[in-house]
Every structure is written in structure tokens, then in C-alpha cells.
Amino acid sequence: MIKRRTGKVRSLVLTTIKQTEEKNMTKRLVVLDFDGTITDAEEEGKPFVASYSNDLCLLVGKTPEDVMPVLRSVEAKIAADPGNNGWLYNKLIVAPATVDPYLRMRAIALRVFDHFKMFMNPSDRDSLLNFLYKRNYPLSGVAFKKDSLQMLRELCAHKDIIVYVVTNSDTAGVCKKITTLSAGNDELMRICDQVIGDAKKYLVDGRPDHVAESITLPGLERPVYLRRSAYFKALEYLRELNGVNWDAVTVIGDIFELDLALPFALGARVGLVINKFTPKYERDFITANSPQASCINLLNEVLPFVLQ
Ligand SMILES: [Mg+2]
Incomplete structure (x- = not known):
């Protein structure tokens, strides 16, 4: 009797693990920068x-x-x-x-x-x-990019996508702007619970050491530093929390060096939201690293890139 039950439990556990694995195979984690990515910083x-x-x-x-x-x-x-x-x-x-x-x-x-x-x-x-x-x-005012509302709605409504915002700005300020944008839409308001502010993406301090110290970009004489410990901690926390590998993570930002260089090196897919001030060496690097990386001209290109 005990033996039969143990067998049943084992089979149930194996089925659950299989289902979780299957579920996680399609699950995608999307990490969005905020200022200049969703908003029109100019x-x-x-x-x-x-x-x-x-x-x-x-x-x-x-x-x-x-x-x-x-x-x-x-x-x-x-x-x-x-x-x-x-x-x-x-x-x-x-x-x-x-x-x-x-x-x-x-x-x-x-x-x-x-x-x-x-x-x-x-x-x-x-x-x-x-x-x-x-x-x-x-x-500073509040101005959103064209299609930002539509992009967030589509991402939030997709059953296999989990959306977070990771930003150097403070969480309260970002949530205030999201509240304005969502205009009472409950689904969008839920993003406010998924904002990691004060991410300190600019903090280069030698960790994590399993990532190269820097990379060089053709057309740029100085190195692009990768070991950004605070940013890594935020990304790694979200990845582990949601049980996905780096190749199921997509990061969208408007500055490759600040938002995307580290996740790119970790194996995530990265989308660079470009504007007229985006340095040419960043655009060229992204273009040369397709399909892991892609330039995003308009925000309605984000979902197709995530699902690619
Ligand atoms: Mg930005």
C-alpha cells in the first residue's frame, strides 16, 4: 500500500516537473527600461x-x-x-x-x-x-512615446510573457507616470508592482566576475564595462524568481552601454530603442549581433521581437 502510494506521488512529482519545464520553455521574461524607452525623454x-x-x-x-x-x-x-x-x-x-x-x-x-x-x-x-x-x-514633464500604451497592453495581455521595469529612476516617480498612462486600466496598473527602481545600472564595481570585465565595440575607442553588480543583482533576481534561463530573457532599453551590454553578455536578447542621439557604434553593434539583438525604431516592434 505504502509502496503504491509512494509510486503514485513519484509519478505526480515527475508529471508536475515535466509540466513546469514545458511551461517554462515558453515563458518569457521581458525587462523594460523606462526613461527614454517608454517615455520621450527629449x-x-x-x-x-x-x-x-x-x-x-x-x-x-x-x-x-x-x-x-x-x-x-x-x-x-x-x-x-x-x-x-x-x-x-x-x-x-x-x-x-x-x-x-x-x-x-x-x-x-x-x-x-x-x-x-x-x-x-x-x-x-x-x-x-x-x-x-x-x-x-x-x-521635467511627462511624455510617452507613440504606441507605449499599446505595447504595454500587448505585453501584459500575453499569457507567456512576464513584464518588469528596471530603471535608475525612483520607483514612486515611475509608478506615478504609469498610473497616468494606464488611465484606470487594472492590467497596466499591475506593472507598478513590478518596477525595480534605483537600479544603479551605472555602478561598475568588478562584480559579477564570471562576466568579462568589458567588451569593445567597433568604432568606439574606450571599453564598455560589463561588471555592474547592482544591475546584475536585479536581473538575476527576476530570472531566478521566474525560473527561466537567460535565453528566455529580453531586455529593452535606449542605451546599449547602460541597459543592454550586461544582459547581452549574459545571453539575454536585447532590443535597442533608437533615437536621433543613439551613437552609431551602438546601432552598428546591435545590427551585427542579430538575432540576439535588434534595433527598435517604433515600440510596436517590441512584441514581435520578444516572440521571435
Ligand atoms: Mg533610458
Whole structure:
């Protein structure tokens, strides 16, 4: 009797494992970046850019007529050379500075200060730039990219897809925007429970060491660092929680270096949402690594890429 029951239990366990495996074979985990991926960072950043530029005029003690031509000239130089105009964090370039208006204004401010020979002490500059960012960021608006609502709806409605947002922004701010976008749609509101904010994707600190330290991209002279421990921890947690392998994970972001380089190296599929500021070397790298990677021109291309 006992023997027969044990056999029954064993067979039940084996069936359950088989079903779970079959289920997990089709299950796909989608990790979305938020700012610049779902939102239109350029549109949202317009009031930030206007106020920040005005502050720069005040700080260097000149009129907008004196400062704005300098600002536009350095902006063009930065846009023409994204590889050498990066976001410096802990003495390493961790992302291009050109892709979103917040990082771009920081790079512009440094060159404007250089031009007018102002605030030459590096530590003073750092404090001043942090102050300018914090003072002006709250002015940013809310603007979603075309088809963002449709994309999120389709992803959430698909039975085999689990959606998360992993972002450097704070969770509350992102949920507030999702609430605006969802306009009472319960399915979309559930994403608010699946947001990992303050992900610190920019933190390069030598871990995890089973990933190469860096990769090189044709057309970019400096390395792209991969060991981003905080970001890895967030991605690994979600992967384990949902019981999938890396090849069942798709990450969608607007900056390859910040959002996609690490998951790509781990074996995930990656979609780069491009805009006019996306560096050419990032586009070229993505195109050369199809089908694991793909450029996303419009958000309605996300679901087909996930299901490919
Ligand atoms: Mg982004």
C-alpha cells in the first residue's frame, strides 16, 4: 500500500516537473527600461533644458546672447563625438552622455565652464553640476512615446510573457507616470508592482566576475564595462524568481552601454530603442549581433521581437 502510494506521488512529482519545464520553455521574461524607452525623454526634458541653460548664463555672469552660441556649439561637438563624451562615474565612462537631455546638459555645462574659464576646481564643479541637476529635474514633464500604451497592453495581455521595469529612476516617480498612462486600466496598473527602481545600472564595481570585465565595440575607442553588480543583482533576481534561463530573457532599453551590454553578455536578447542621439557604434553593434539583438525604431516592434 505504502509502496503504491509512494509510486503514485513519484509519478505526480515527475508529471508536475515535466509540466513546469514545458511551461517554462515558453515563458518569457521581458525587462523594460523606462526613461527614454517608454517615455520621450527629449520632450519631457524640454523645461529642464531651458531652465538649466538659463542657470548656466547666471553662473558665468553673461547674457543669453553671449552664452547660447557657445552652448549650441559645444552641444554640436558633443553630438558629433559621443564615444569621447561619456558619463563619468567613479572615474570611468559608464554610458554615452548624448542620448538623454539630463546627461547631455551635464557634459555641455562642463564645456561651457571651460570656455568661460569658470569653476575650475573639479570638486566644486561636481557639486555645482549635482545642484543644477537636482534643482532643474523636477521641472521635467511627462511624455510617452507613440504606441507605449499599446505595447504595454500587448505585453501584459500575453499569457507567456512576464513584464518588469528596471530603471535608475525612483520607483514612486515611475509608478506615478504609469498610473497616468494606464488611465484606470487594472492590467497596466499591475506593472507598478513590478518596477525595480534605483537600479544603479551605472555602478561598475568588478562584480559579477564570471562576466568579462568589458567588451569593445567597433568604432568606439574606450571599453564598455560589463561588471555592474547592482544591475546584475536585479536581473538575476527576476530570472531566478521566474525560473527561466537567460535565453528566455529580453531586455529593452535606449542605451546599449547602460541597459543592454550586461544582459547581452549574459545571453539575454536585447532590443535597442533608437533615437536621433543613439551613437552609431551602438546601432552598428546591435545590427551585427542579430538575432540576439535588434534595433527598435517604433515600440510596436517590441512584441514581435520578444516572440521571435
Ligand atoms: Mg533610458
